[in-house]
Amino acid sequence: MTKVASRLPDILKRHDAAILKEWVNEQLSVSRPEAMKESALREHAQRFFGLFRDAVQSGELGDVSGPAWAAVREMLGELSQSCTTLGYTPTETATFVLSLKQPLFTRLRQEVGRDAEALADETWAVTGLLDQLGLYTTEVFLKGREDLIRRQQQDMMELSTPVVQLWDNVLALPLIGTLDSARTQIVMENLLHKIVETGAAIAIIDITGVPTVDTLVAQHLLKTVAAARLMGADCIISGIRPQIAQTIVHLGVELANVVTKATLADAFQIALQKTGASIGKATAR
Amino acid sequence: MDRIPILRMSEFLLVTIQVDMHDRLAMALQEDLTDQIVRHRSHGVLIDISTLEVVDSFIGRMIGNIAGMSRILDAETVVVGMRPAVAITLVELGLSLPGVRTALDVDKGMQLLRTSLHGTSNGAS
Numbered sequence: 001m002t003k004v005a006s007r008l009p010d011i012l013k014r015h016d017a018a019i020l021k022e023w024v025n026e027q028l029s030v031s032r033p034e035a036m037k038e039s040a041l042r043e044h045a046q047r048f049f050g051l052f053r054d055a056v057q058s059g060e061l062g063d064v065s066g067p068a069w070a071a072v073r074e075m076l077g078e079l080s081q082s083c084t085t086l087g088y089t090p091t092e093t094a095t096f097v098l099s100l101k102q103p104l105f106t107r108l109r110q111e112v113g114r115d116a117e118a119l120a121d122e123t124w125a126v127t128g129l130l131d132q133l134g135l136y137t138t139e140v141f142l143k144g145r146e147d148l149i150r151r152q153q154q155d156m157m158e159l160s161t162p163v164v165q166l167w168d169n170v171l172a173l174p175l176i177g178t179l180d181s182a183r184t185q186i187v188m189e190n191l192l193h194k195i196v197e198t199g200a201a202i203a204i205i206d207i208t209g210v211p212t213v214d215t216l217v218a219q220h221l222l223k224t225v226a227a228a229r230l231m232g233a234d235c236i237i238s239g240i241r242p243q244i245a246q247t248i249v250h251l252g253v254e255l256a257n258v259v260t261k262a263t264l265a266d267a268f269q270i271a272l273q274k275t276g277a278s279i280g281k282a283t284a285r
Numbered sequence: 286m287d288r289i290p291i292l293r294m295s296e297f298l299l300v301t302i303q304v305d306m307h308d309r310l311a312m313a314l315q316e317d318l319t320d321q322i323v324r325h326r327s328h329g330v331l332i333d334i335s336t337l338e339v340v341d342s343f344i345g346r347m348i349g350n351i352a353g354m355s356r357i358l359d360a361e362t363v364v365v366g367m368r369p370a371v372a373i374t375l376v377e378l379g380l381s382l383p384g385v386r387t388a389l390d391v392d393k394g395m396q397l398l399r400t401s402l403h404g405t406s407n408g409a410s
Contacts (some may be wrong), residue, residue, distance in 0.1 A: 185373075192369030199389055226381035230372040232365065232388035257383075 006061055006125050011107050012053045020049045030099065032274035044079060044096070051075055052100075061125050064132045076133065077140045084144035093141045097134040101127065161187045163194040170271045171200040171233075172264065176209030184220035188227050195233045202271040203228050206264050208239030217255040225258050234274070236260070238267035291321050297329040297398060298322065298360070299391075303336050311347040318351060319337045322358045329398040330355045333391055335366030345380040352385040361401050362386065365394035 012019065024045050028038060037257045051072045058068035065073075076097070083093045104126050112118045146148060161183065173191055177183075191203060205224065210217065225235040238261040240248075261267040272279055289310060291298040298321055300314070321328065325387075332351070337344075352362040365388045367375075375382065388394035 025366060188373055188376075192372055194388065196369060199393070201389070201393070223376050225368075227372040227376045230364075230367050230375060230382060231369065232367070232385055232390075232393060 006122060007111060008061065008104075008108075008122065008126060009057045011111055012056055015107055016049070016053055019103045019107060020045065022106070023049070024157045026102055027096065027099050030095065032114070033265050048072070048075055048079070048096075049100075061129050064129065064136065072133070073136060076137045080137050080141040081144050084141055084148065090138055090141050092135045094138045097130060097137050101119060101130050104130075157183065157186060161190050163190050165194075165198055165200070166204070166268060167272065167275070167277065169199065169201040169275045170268070171195065171198065171203045172268075173203060173250045174206045174209060174239075174264075178212070179210060179217045181220065184224060188224050189226065192227060192231055193227065195231050200233055202236065202274055204234050204236045204238055204264065204271060206239040206267070207237060207244070208241070208264070210244075213244045213247055213253075215251050215253060218248065218251070218255070222255075222258070234259070236267040236270060238264045288317060291317055291373060292320050293321070293325055293327070296327055296402075297331060297365055297395075298327045299324065299331050299333070301333040301336075306337060311344055315347065315354065319354055321360065322355060322360050328402055330360045330362045331391065331394050331398060332362065332364045333357070333366050333394075334364060334371070335368070335390070337371060338368065339368045340371050340374055342378050342380065345375050345378060349382045350379065351384055352382070356384070359399055363388050363394040363397050365391055366390065369385050385390075 022044055027041060027045065051178075055069050055072050060066050060068045079096065080093050099191060105123060108122050108126065112122060118267070156177070162174065164172050164174070171191070171194055173187065175187065194200070195203065205221065207213065207221070221237065225237070228235045236259045237255070240260055240262060259267075259270065260268065287304070287310075289300060289302055289304070291314075294303075298318070300318065302314075305308070321327070322381045330352075332348070334341065334348070348364060352364065355362040363381070367387065385396065388397050
């Protein structure tokens with residue numbers, strides 16, 4: 001787009017208070033009451049409108065990625081980030097900018113009403129401008145969301161693979177959530193390092209928290225078991241639910257070389273037996 | 286060409302690999318070890334690979350082969366001290382070394398050998 005000899009800067013300068021007021025009213029009428037507090041909205045609107053007006057004075061109406069619009073972009077970035085954390089919908093966030101169209105169009109019609117061609121040009125310029133700003137807002141909003149998701153994924157990855165020491169030489173690895181190759185890698189590394197650290201002879205892999213076991217998950221489990229065995233530790237797989245036992249057999253997964261137990265308690269007992277320890281109730285005798 | 290030393294400890298043979306394995310070294314070890322097992326009539330072999338940092342599929346297979354040969358010569362073989370990274374690599378290569386006994390360190394490997402030969406972990410040697 002070329003620079004347009006637009007009358008928009010002039011109009012904004014002369015009617016800024018009136019347009020701002022109409023805009024805020026417009027927003028208040030469309031937004032749901034719990035979306036944004038009126039005072040906050042007013043404040044945001046005032047800040048944005050001030051920056052917008054200054055940017056428009058520069059005459060760069062075609063392209064909002066230029067330096068003249070840096071302040072506006074920054075403000076919108078902050079706004080959409082706070083919208084992300086407050087849980088607004090993308091529509092609500094974009095509407096903040098797009099609702100400015102109506103009051104501006106009204107003004108334009110009043111000012112250049114008689115010249116239809118000029119009015120169309122002006123309207124087109126303003127639409128293009130506000131659309132770009134609206135899209136920018138949505139983009140930042142989505143990016144905020146994506147960052148949040150990525151961070152949560154990483155947290156989950158770190159949180160969900162603990163290796164706990166149950167007894168001398170006995171480790172437990174409670175697995176929660178689906179096992180994909182990336183997680184298996186982390187789980188395997190954690191387990192093997194812990195085996196070196198504690199000198200454990202037995203590792204119990206508890207899959208109570210694994211929702212489904214398909215061939216891929218089973219293969220990952222077997223890999224972990226094989227790696228632990230190479231380090232000199234025996235593995236017991238525990239926490240196999242009835243449905244999972246059925247799926248494993250139906251899928252034809254070979255778990256014959258691995259000791260499997262229904263519950264962690266059973267596995268622990270076997271582990272104690274193998275390490276030569278015993279445990280019982282004090283009053284049993 | 287340097288060779289990997291094979292130490293005799295009463296009825297066991299102790300092999301500690303302290304250099305990076307390359308293919309000819311592995312072949313030489315295979316020959317030496319089988320010779321020694323027959324000569325000393327050893328009943329247990331302990332291979333310590335705790336300093337081995339890099340393995341490829343060939344070395345992995347050699348370790349498996351050496352263990353298999355020792356077993357045919359009636360010597361129980363235990364591979365000890367495998368590093369986590371090496372274990373993961375071998376598994377990813379599809380070499381989970383079935384039939385090879387493993388232990389975390391030399392001490393535990395020795396115990397395992399004694400148990401399997403004498404039935405007790407502190408049996409006299």
